[in-house]
């Protein structure tokens with residue numbers, strides 16, 4: 001094949017390793033599953049090599065069994081990373097990244113709209129090891145320079161950030177960080193590798209909660225860290241020492257999820273926009289927080305950097321409706337499950353406080369977050385109409 005394949009085709013086309021039976025290869029379309037702790041060696045010489053750290057094969061179940069290796073390889077191709085490693089959850093990927101690249105005496109900057117447990121790990125655990133933490137405004141850009149200190153080692157971004165969906169000006173930040181040799185990390189779970197390429201914007205490390213769109217069916221917990229050439233060896237060494245690994249069954253499901261990701265994301269994008277645009281017209285709605293809507297405060301950044309939008313966004317009802325009627329609105333919905341996480345086929349809703357560590361946007365307001373799944377958007381709108389009846 002000489003022409004370059006389109007992304008959707010690349011994700012499906014895969015070279016497999018096949019066992020043989022009766023001299024014939026077994027050509028199932030999906031890869032073989034391997035599970036296990038012990039991996040047997042052929043002889044004592046192989047064991048000696050393993051003891052010496054020189055065995056070229058897999059020595060143990062934590063040494064990344066084939067389903068994990070296949071998934072990581074596919075992610076490396078998709079994200080353009082020098083190295084991708086899988087973790088048993090998104091938060092585990094985040095924590096291990098922060099542990100690898102920080103030491104006592106370092107200063108770390110974190111966007112104030114990051115996923116709550118990311119912020120909690122920094123404030124409650126990293127700080128114990130004498131790493132100083134400061135939170136950044138969620139819409140930070142070139143004004144990052146005001147926050148930098150001589151010992152700033154790492155800047156952690158999430159764009160759009162959790163629940164309030166502000167975007168950061170990533171290239172403006174990486175421009176300043178690169179000049180000072182500061183590592184930049186971005187949680188790219190919302191956009192997935194399909195709608196944003198953070199490496200092209202100068203980012204060093206990309207986090208994915210594979211739990212969300214990549215696996216896509218709310219039945220997997222998994223995360224990845226993808227690293228550029230500069231930090232690949234340091235990260236790989238850390239990974240090996242920690243003996244972190246990702247369950248083979250979950251890697252298998254994530255690999256399967258990748259094959260349908262373009263189709264699912266296109267649907268999520270369209271359906272979410274339809275619901276978001278409808279919500280903007282509703283009299284009880286004050287504001288819809290969706291980066292692809294022209295009303296979003298950083299819509300210009302979304303237009304400049306992203307090639308699409310996914311199915312997660314939020315909205316605020318007018319303040320007078322934020323009392324006891326709001327839980328009633330949510331309870332009135334039939335098609336939206338009430339629950340955490342997102343990126344799956346079922347639509348979900350959560351409500352929560354918008355408050356940040358710093359005085360941020362929408363202070364003391366309640367944010368209603370919707371994960372638009374793969375249902376028909378007309379049915380979802382009818383369900384929301386039913387919910388809105390409590391405000392009449």
Ligand SMILES: Cc1ncc(COP(=O)(O)O)c(C=O)c1O
Nearest residue numbers: 089090091115189209211222341
């Ligand atoms: C933006 C973001 N990053 C990371 C995570 C953590 O992922 P996991 O649930 O796989 O630990 C979440 C979970 O909701 C998230 O929303």
